[in-house]
Amino acid sequence: MIKGYAVLDFVGKSVMDSYQGVTQFIQLVVDSLAEGFRPPLRIRETVQQLYFIAVQSLPIILFCVCFAAMVTILESSFHMKLVIQNDSMVPGFAAMLILRELGAVVTALLVTSRVGAGIAAEVGTMKITEQIDALRMLGIRPIHYIVVPRLIASVIGLAILTIIANLVCLFVAFLVSEIYLGFTSGLFITGLVRFIHFQDLVFSIIKGACFGFVIPLVSCHFGFLCASGAEGVGLATTRSVVASSVIIIILDFVLSFVFSFFS
């Protein structure tokens, strides 16, 4: 009996905590949007963040995306040969998968682990060393000062990264299909043109931008809530990466579902 109550109590508390967390997060999203339109625009800071988010993430993204492209095209070839004894549709099929899912999602997850973790640790440290209090004392709105430049940089950065990742991915798929699977470039390009459309690239960029919107907001949310001590910063970092990744995967499903009505 008592055990039953303890379980209820625990469930109740967890629900209350996550309810509170979600309302705080929504408040942060609303405030950030409102602050985003207030002058002054912190252009220098935004450019610095863009450099950190986009330029410095590029090598690792290119590296990983190459492997993702290779495995995509090899796997699709293998499956098609297995099912319909013919892999002539592989280029178009792989390209579609890359544009619709891989490019944007792989990029966003890599940026989450690199940039999201960084932002959460940075903001968490500012919180527990009273730097955020000091900012407020000196007349600065922390959301305007900290969140907005990261948000703008991340939305732009992920949109650009997604384009680059997609193009590189397609190029690697092309190389593999020509060198290893024996397609001619003509065959590859006909396949590509038959299956994919320009709007697929547009949808992919929209996805990237949405993921770019999620990452800094979730990271800042957990940073602002950071409890004192090195342990607190570690926890804030872990939670922000987990939460961002989960949200990205759910959001990917939602967006794909919505886009499916347009194609």
Place this chain on the structure above:
Amino acid sequence: MIQFEKVVKRFGPRTILKELTLHVPAGEILFILGTSGTGKSVLLKTLVGLLRPDEGEIWIDGQEVSKFSEIEYLGIRKKCGMVFQQPALFDSLTVFENVAFGLRRHYRLPEAEIVSRVHSSLAAVHLPDASEKMPGEISYGMQKRVSLARTLALRPQVLLFDEPTTGLDPITTASVNLLIEELSRQFSTTSIVVSHDMTCALSIADRIIMLDQGRIVEEGSPDHMKRSQVPLVKEFLAEVVT
């Protein structure tokens, strides 16, 4: 000047400040003593709106401020400078820019005026040569003094110090204490100093408050404190005698 009326502050189920009532007249140097975790920092942060009270009223200069918006609080924060328990310097800015930061935000001053105010504030905390260093390159004690200079540069009417000397060596401690006293007397600033340092409290405070578990357990002049029979006060005094 400053008044707390039955202020209650809770964090979740824990009540940190329990119906705290406190009056600080203009020009007074008030020391707030108490063991760690009794809510001294929370008290100061509630005063300047970094934390909001759950109940009660806070009056500053005849205005009830506890329901102020963040924008309305700007004026209060310009008036009441706070030196935090930690240095809280901005890592990516030089010492000079850290000290100039608040000046640039709160006042529209010509650059020459900013430069001269920054240098005089740094000189006041005995750091005339540190202005081009980054916070990471200087020692903890120096960082705490820069943070002091950052607040002094604003020339606030009310100075709030959160353990200004904790973690400093005895010589720096003495000079910071002297500085607090000088500033208060010279510019008739109202000062609230949160501290563990009974010796210093006895020598420069007009009034001392002993806080325990979110309540005031004893208050009075230094002489009154010396004769107090409250056990916690006696424990703090024992430190001084030995």
